[in-house]
Every structure is written in structure tokens, then in C-alpha cells.
Amino acid sequence: MTTEQPSLSVVHQVCMTLSALAATSATPRPSGETRTEQTARAVMGINQQLRITTLATKGVWEVAxxxxxxxxxxxxxxxxxxxxxxxxxxxxxxxxxxxxxxxxDLDVGTVVPFTPAGSQAIAVSKGAMAAFTQVATMHSPSLSEVGEVLGESVPESAFGSPGTTLVQALKALVEAAPSPPTVFVTGHSLGGCIATMLAPYLRAQAQSWKKIPQFGLVTFAAPTAGLQSFATFVNSVPWVINDHVVNFYDMVPLAWNSLDSAKKWYPDPGPKANPVVTGLIEKINELKKNYEYVQPGTTVSLNTTYQFYDGDLVRSTVADFLGQVAYQHSDPLYLTLVGAPIPPAAPVVHGMTPTFGNSGSSVVITGTGFSPVKLGNHIDFGPIACDPGTVTVNPAGTQITAKVPDGVGLVDVQVTHRLGTSAACPLAQFAYGGPAPVVVSKVDPNVGSALTTVTISGSGFTKDAVVKFNGAVSEHVGFVSDTKLTAKVPRGVDTVNVTVTVGVATSPTSPASEFTHKL
Structure with a gap:
């Protein structure tokens, strides 16, 4: 059953907010941290966000x-x-x-029995079952395993029910509640897929507890876990809510029952699926072989008129199409669609200056989402951590000054705090001893016809630099400075990446290095 114009409830907003917070500190710190330290950082980061009263969670939730x-x-x-x-x-x-x-990751070409259902006939994908098994059997760490994380003492409250599995912890919490509570099982993307298996498993386990809670199942953007037998089994359970919330123009929830429909996307203003994209969709769809996957729950469909899209990703190119796919699947858009405020984000690094030098020198890192708290940001140059005492940040949380630690070679500079770690950025690479790494930060103009002269900005340029447009060499390159070149566009089609090669070093590609041929 599908609801086209749903009446979204506070439950949807709270569950989507909690699901989005699950991405907090999702990757280990580049300079290294134990799984226990990463767990503590995630708990502290999620609780920091849950204390924000303007989020849908209203400051009345905490990690247990x-x-x-x-x-x-x-x-x-x-x-x-x-x-x-x-x-x-x-x-x-x-x-x-x-x-x-x-x-x-779902390994949908192989199906296996969903054993918690007690029947060999209820089938889910092998990958979904493997993910469910991991979640059902993993243990929380013990407080004795960690003392400090990012220079902060870890409070005892960061580890509820140490050394327990999910079922053990939930049982203890439910039985300590004043009365039988309501338990919502939720998740976004693959987390939602896992939730469709966790919910019936947890409910079955709870039937023997002293206090038996009610259960609700709310998923967002979830790909399908199993076949019709699994959907029928899940839908037979008396949930307080059983909603599968999807963005109509999100490709991931279409897997694996209607993925072919994405070949006709996107409506105006685009991007339209070109032959390469349709071929990719067909290849992905082939992974399921002849199995027919069915999504459980009531489908709540949002953004059916394509009101929400990324206006910078509307060209009919592979890059723009996949970029739009990522945008349509993102946590922030789903939060917007259900009417929930967006939580603070992990740090994002935009660039750095200088991009080469020696240990002990100073660099300025620019970006967004840096912690304004003293000692709140931790900087890594590849696998080497900066001395936290040398790190300062401006009040706006957009600029960090740090001393370069000992190191060698070319490394990514990344920022970590409670909410996560910044992704590697081509404009924030540091070359020990120089020269500056070869990077393209801008192509101006980035749309034009053959023989158009463009200005390429970046770093590490020399007089013998070679400029290529998706492999096609520009025959006319002008050296302006080590941060600027001019080049004439060779003949070509579609959107291409502009690269600069100096010696054996070639600039990495990024959206900033793209050029679109105008026919």
C-alpha cells in the first residue's frame, strides 16, 4: 500500500532524526583509534546533538x-x-x-532463510542476513577499555550496559522502565533494511520478558531485504506503526523491485539518464538474478513532483546523475521532506594554505562545521596527529590554524571532532618538503565550445605543465604563475575533468575541475 500525500507525524520526524544521527563518527580517525574509542566518540557526539532542543528530538532523548x-x-x-x-x-x-x-553489499543474487522467523520458507538476501547477524551479535564495549577520547574523559553514561548485545541491553532497559514502553525500530538506507529484520526479531525475543513492549517499525530510503515471503511475515506482525518512508526520486529504495523505472529519470530540469547511466542501472539490476524482492510496510512516498533537487546537478552526465542520486538519498533531504530540522554536520574541509612545507610550520585550514571549543578539533596529517595544543579555531568555526607534525610525502589533512571526520579533500593535501601538490581548484569558464580559452586555478603548476580535458591534450597552454594557467579547449563532448600534469604528478579530479562542452 502506498500513501501519496502522507500526513507526517512527530514519530516520522523523531525516527528520521535518530536515523540521521547514526552517521555520527561513522569512520575511524585517520591517525588511528580503537573501536572502543570510536564507539565512545559516537556516543558522545550523538548525545551532544540529542541535547539540542530545536531538533525533532526536543532534547528529551539520550543514548543508552x-x-x-x-x-x-x-x-x-x-x-x-x-x-x-x-x-x-x-x-x-x-x-x-x-x-x-x-x-x-546486499548480495541479492543469493537468498537465505531468515532464521529468526522460525521458517525456512521466509527468504532474505544473503548480504542483508549477514548485516542483520552482525548487528544482532555485536557487543558494546566496557568502560574499562577506554579512558579518554579526543582529549576528553569519557563519562560513565557513555556506555550503558557494557559488554552486552542489543537484545540483552534492550531487555534490561525495558524491564527497568516504569511500565511496558513503546520501542521504535528505525534506520536510513541500509540501516532501514537492517531494521526490517531487527524489528520482528526483537519483538519475538520480547515476548518472554517481564514487561512486553509495543513495537513500531519506521524505515527511510531502505532497499528491500527479502522476497514476498519476508514481506508477508513482517506485515503479519501487529505493529503500532509499519511505515516505509521513501523519496519518490531516490533510487536506493527501488532496489530490488522497480529499479528499471529510474532509467526514465529525472524530470525537468534533469539530469536525464544517458546511455551510460541506463547501462549502469541495468548492470545493478542484474545482481538480483531472477528473484522478486518485495518491500514490507506501508510506503509513504515524498517529493513526488520533484520539487526538491540539487540545481547544480542537472546536466545529462554520469557525474551529475550519480550526484543527484546521492542528493536524493541523503539524510539532510529526508529530514527536510519529513519536516525535521537538520542536525549539525561533521566537519568539512574546503582547502588549506600553504600546501607544502616542513614540520613545525603553520597552516591555515578553511571549511565549515569546525568545533569552536578549545581543543575541540583534532587534526591529522595522514596517519600523524597534530599536537592539540597547537590548534586554534576562529569563533565562526570556519578556519583552523595548526602546526605541521613530523611526516613525509604527500598526505591528506583531515579534521576530527565528536560529530565525525572530514572527508579527504584534494585542496587540503600537504606535501612535506615541497613542491606544492598539483591541484585544480577552478576552471573558468567551466562551460564552452572547442577553442575556448579557460583559466585554470590551483597549485603546483610549472611552465612545462600538460593540461588534458578527459585525456585530450590542450595544444595551447599558457603559464601565468604556479597557481594559474590558461588553456584552449580541445574538441570533445559531454562533461569532462580537466587535469594538470607536472612531471609524474597529475592533479586529482573533483567537481571543481569539471568542464562541459557546449555543442
Whole structure:
């Protein structure tokens, strides 16, 4: 059943907020941290956000248990209300990656019995079952395993029910509640897929507890876990709510029952699926072989008129199409669609200056989402951490000054705080001893016809630099400075990456290095 114009409730807003927070500190710090330290950082980061009263969670939720899988692929946490509403939420997170990575992880070409259902006839994909098994069996760490994280003492409250599994922790929490509570099982993307299996499993386990809670299942952007037998089984359970919330123009929830429909996307203003994109969709769809997957729950469909899209990603190119796919699947858009405020984000690094030098020199890192708190930001130059005492940040949280630690070679400079770690950025690479790394930061203009002269900005340029447009060499390159070149556009089609090669070094590609041929 599908609801076209839903009446979204506070439950949807709270569950989507809790699901989005599951991405907090999803990757280990580049300079290294134990799984226990990463777990503590995630708990502290999620609780920091849950204390924000302007979010849908209203400051009345807290983390009661959290665990990461040994390979860091999956995570789950239990949150509880601290007012008198007597509610719990079990939130799961799966692999965070590209669309092909997410879908290939499900291993949908092989189906296996969903053993917690007690029947060999109820089938789910092999990958979904593996993810569920990881989440159901992983243990929370013990407080004795960690003392400090990012220079902060870890409070005892960061580890509820240490050394327990999800079921053990939830049972203890429910039985300590004043009365049988309501438990919502939720997740976004692969986390939502896992939630469709966790919910019936947890409910079955709870039937023998002293206090038997009610359960609700709310998923967002979830790919399908199983076949018709699984959907029928899940839908037979008496949930307080059983909603599958999807963005109509999100490709991931279409896997694996209607993925072909994405070949006709996107409506005006685009991007339209070109032959390469349709070929990719067909290849992904082939992964399911002849199995027919069915999504359980009531489908709540949002953005049916394509009102929300990224206006910078509307060209009919592979890059723009996949970029739009990522945008349509993102946590922030789903929060917007359900009417929930967006929580603070992990740090994002935009660039750095200088990009070469020696240990002990100073660099200025620019970006957004840096912690304004003293000692709140931790900087890594590749695998080497900066001395926190040398790190300062401006009040706006957009600029960090740090001393370069000892190191060698070319490294990514990344920022970590409670909410996460910044992604590697081509404009924030540091070359020990120089010269500056070869980077393209801007192509101006970035749209034009053959023989158009463009100005390329960046770093590490020399007089003998070679400029290529998707492999086609520009025959006319002008050297202006080590940060600026001019080049004439060779003949070509579509959107291409502009690269600069100096010696054996070639600039990495990024959206900033793209040029679109105008026909």
C-alpha cells in the first residue's frame, strides 16, 4: 500500500532524526583509534546533538547503548526518552558509501532463510542476513577499555550496559522502565533494511520478558531485504506503526523491485539518464538474478513532483546523475521532506594554505562545521596527529590554524571532532618538503565550445605543465604563475575533468575541475 500525500507525524520526524544521527563518527580517525574509542566518540557526539532542543528530538532523548561491528560496517544504538513518555528507539546503520557499494553489499543474487522467523520458507538476501547477524551479535564495549577520547574523559553514561548485545541491553532497559514502553525500530538506507529484520526479531525475543513492549517499525530510503515471503511475515506482525518512508526520486529504495523505472529519470530540469547511466542501472539490476524482492510496510512516498533537487546537478552526465542520486538519498533531504530540522554536520574541509612545507610550520585550514571549543578539533596529517595544543579555531568555526607534525610525502589533512571526520579533500593535501601538490581548484569558464580559452586555478603548476580535458591534450597552454594557467579547449563532448600534469604528478579530479562542452 502506498500513501501519496502522507500526513507526517512527530514519530516520522523523531525516527528520521535518530536515523540521521547514526552517521555520527561513522569512520575511524585517520591517525588511528580503537573501536572502543570510536564507539565512545559516537556516543558522545550523538548525545551532544540529542541535547539540542530545536531538533525533532526536543532534547528529551539520550543514548543508552551503542555498538560497532568489528569491521566498522554496521552500527546500532538504543536511545531512550528522559521525560515521562516511556519510549525507546533501536537505530541501525549499515555501510556508508556509493550507490554501487550500498547495493552490492546486499548480495541479492543469493537468498537465505531468515532464521529468526522460525521458517525456512521466509527468504532474505544473503548480504542483508549477514548485516542483520552482525548487528544482532555485536557487543558494546566496557568502560574499562577506554579512558579518554579526543582529549576528553569519557563519562560513565557513555556506555550503558557494557559488554552486552542489543537484545540483552534492550531487555534490561525495558524491564527497568516504569511500565511496558513503546520501542521504535528505525534506520536510513541500509540501516532501514537492517531494521526490517531487527524489528520482528526483537519483538519475538520480547515476548518472554517481564514487561512486553509495543513495537513500531519506521524505515527511510531502505532497499528491500527479502522476497514476498519476508514481506508477508513482517506485515503479519501487529505493529503500532509499519511505515516505509521513501523519496519518490531516490533510487536506493527501488532496489530490488522497480529499479528499471529510474532509467526514465529525472524530470525537468534533469539530469536525464544517458546511455551510460541506463547501462549502469541495468548492470545493478542484474545482481538480483531472477528473484522478486518485495518491500514490507506501508510506503509513504515524498517529493513526488520533484520539487526538491540539487540545481547544480542537472546536466545529462554520469557525474551529475550519480550526484543527484546521492542528493536524493541523503539524510539532510529526508529530514527536510519529513519536516525535521537538520542536525549539525561533521566537519568539512574546503582547502588549506600553504600546501607544502616542513614540520613545525603553520597552516591555515578553511571549511565549515569546525568545533569552536578549545581543543575541540583534532587534526591529522595522514596517519600523524597534530599536537592539540597547537590548534586554534576562529569563533565562526570556519578556519583552523595548526602546526605541521613530523611526516613525509604527500598526505591528506583531515579534521576530527565528536560529530565525525572530514572527508579527504584534494585542496587540503600537504606535501612535506615541497613542491606544492598539483591541484585544480577552478576552471573558468567551466562551460564552452572547442577553442575556448579557460583559466585554470590551483597549485603546483610549472611552465612545462600538460593540461588534458578527459585525456585530450590542450595544444595551447599558457603559464601565468604556479597557481594559474590558461588553456584552449580541445574538441570533445559531454562533461569532462580537466587535469594538470607536472612531471609524474597529475592533479586529482573533483567537481571543481569539471568542464562541459557546449555543442
Amino acid at each position: 547503548w551503542l555498538a560497532l561491528s568489528p569491521d566498522n560496517a554496521n552500527m546500532a544504538y538504543i536511545a531512550r526518552t528522559i521525560d515521562k513518555s516511556n519510549q525507546f528507539a533501536v537505530v541501525s546503520r549499515g555501510t556508508i558509501g556509493s550507490l554501487p557499494d550500498i547495493l552490492e
